[in-house]
Amino acid sequence: MENLYNYTKAALQEKLVTAGFKPFNARQVYEWLYKKKVTDFDKMSNLSNRLRDYLKNTMVLPELKLFTRQEAKDGTVKYLFALEDDALIEAVLMRHAYGKSLCVTTQVGCNIGCSFCASGLKKKDRDLTTAEMVQQLLSVETLEDIKVSHVVLMGTGEPFDNYDNCMAFIDVINDPHGLEIGARHITVSTSGIVPKIYDFASRDKQVNLAISLHAHDNTTRTRLMPINKVYPIEELLKSIQHYIDKTNRRVTFEYLLLGGINDTEEDADKLAKKLKGINCYVNLIPYNPVNEFDYKASPIKTQHAFYKRLINHNIQATLRQEKGADIDAACGQLRVKKES
Numbered sequence: 480m481e482n483l484y485n486y487t488k489a490a491l492q493e494k495l496v497t498a499g500f501k502p503f504n505a506r507q508v509y510e511w512l513y514k515k516k517v518t519d520f521d522k523m524s525n526l527s528n529r530l531r532d533y534l535k536n537t538m539v540l541p542e543l544k545l546f547t548r549q550e551a552k553d554g555t556v557k558y559l560f561a562l563e564d565d566a567l568i569e570a571v572l573m574r575h576a577y578g579k580s581l582c583v584t585t586q587v588g589c590n591i592g593c594s595f596c597a598s599g600l601k602k603k604d605r606d607l608t609t610a611e612m613v614q615q616l617l618s619v620e621t622l623e624d625i626k627v628s629h630v631v632l633m634g635t636g637e638p639f640d641n642y643d644n645c646m647a648f649i650d651v652i653n654d655p656h657g658l659e660i661g662a663r664h665i666t667v668s669t670s671g672i673v674p675k676i677y678d679f680a681s682r683d684k685q686v687n688l689a690i691s692l693h694a695h696d697n698t699t700r701t702r703l704m705p706i707n708k709v710y711p712i713e714e715l716l717k718s719i720q721h722y723i724d725k726t727n728r729r730v731t732f733e734y735l736l737l738g739g740i741n742d743t744e745e746d747a748d749k750l751a752k753k754l755k756g757i758n759c760y761v762n763l764i765p766y767n768p769v770n771e772f773d774y775k776a777s778p779i780k781t782q783h784a785f786y787k788r789l790i791n792h793n794i795q796a797t798l799r800q801e802k803g804a805d806i807d808a809a810c811g812q813l814r815v816k817k818e819s
């Protein structure tokens with residue numbers, strides 16, 4: 480039996496046509512799954528009996544098991560879901576003025592090993608399937624009785640280390656007969672896997688790209704993110720410029736402000752110099768201390784000084800407000816706690 484949530488509409492259409500059904504049947508099935516959220520094939524009333532039997536005999540529609548739900552004062556909700564093999568994954572719902580945004584996990588554990596990240600403490604066990612990502616979204620919508628408007632692939636895992644499944648996930652949630660989340664409302668965040676940035680640039684979608692930069696120089700960045708040894712800043716920025724030229728899209732650089740590491744005004748000047756001429760904005764993220772690491776948060780004054788310095792250099796920037804600060808906040812923290 481196969482998990483039907485793994486199927487993009489195009490793949491489902493191909494499968495159904497091969498089995499002797501009509502191309503439009505894929506659209507009908509998609510509407511049942513994602514518009515009407517019906518999981519009982521017998522209730523898909525406009526499908527022929529033969530198609531319903533075919534689906535019943537070949538496909539399953541499993542649900543994720545909710546393990547924990549934590550809600551912060553600001554309305555941010557963190558979920559810990561158990562997968563079929565009992566692996567635990569997190570998803571985080573954030574409520575913004577512009578809508579409801581879900582941060583999804585793409586891998587069980589992560590091999591990138593960023594030195595500030597709780598998720599990196601657990602090496603990758605496996606990639607998530609497309610279905611397991613789709614199910615995070617469906618589960619949250621059902622649990623909260625809401626419509627998620629924005630999706631960020633920014634939970635545990637490196638999406639470009641699970642490229643095909645993540646791209647299929649984007650196709651599923653973006654499909655006009657499915658959840659219909661606009662491409663411009665979907666953001667993929669990468670630690671900087673350069674070859675995949677080139678692949679991503681060649682996709683015909685308006686999906687946003689965010690890059691975890693966190694430093695303006697290779698020595699600091701390698702210390703924070705060992706992936707920088709493989710794809711140093713110069714190579715990374717070259718691939719980003721290619722992406723911008725190809726897609727005409729602005730990129731986001733994520734920059735974690737770590738006290739005494741990368742947060743001085745001089746760092747801001749050097750960062751601005753590196754990013755000059757790149758169509759981007761910088762998302763400054765105040766660090767949320769994790770027990771396992773020695774890193775400190777930047778003092779609020781330092782954060783604001785850094786931000787102002789970038790703005791003075793005409794670099795567009797935002798100083799992100801920490802969401803869910805009263806519950807386990809940094810990516811991976813909740814999962815690491817439960818498993819330890």
Ligand code: SF4
Binds near residue numbers: 591596597598599637
């Ligand atoms: S920050 Fe992201 S890429 Fe880096 S270790 Fe954590 S989950 Fe992996």
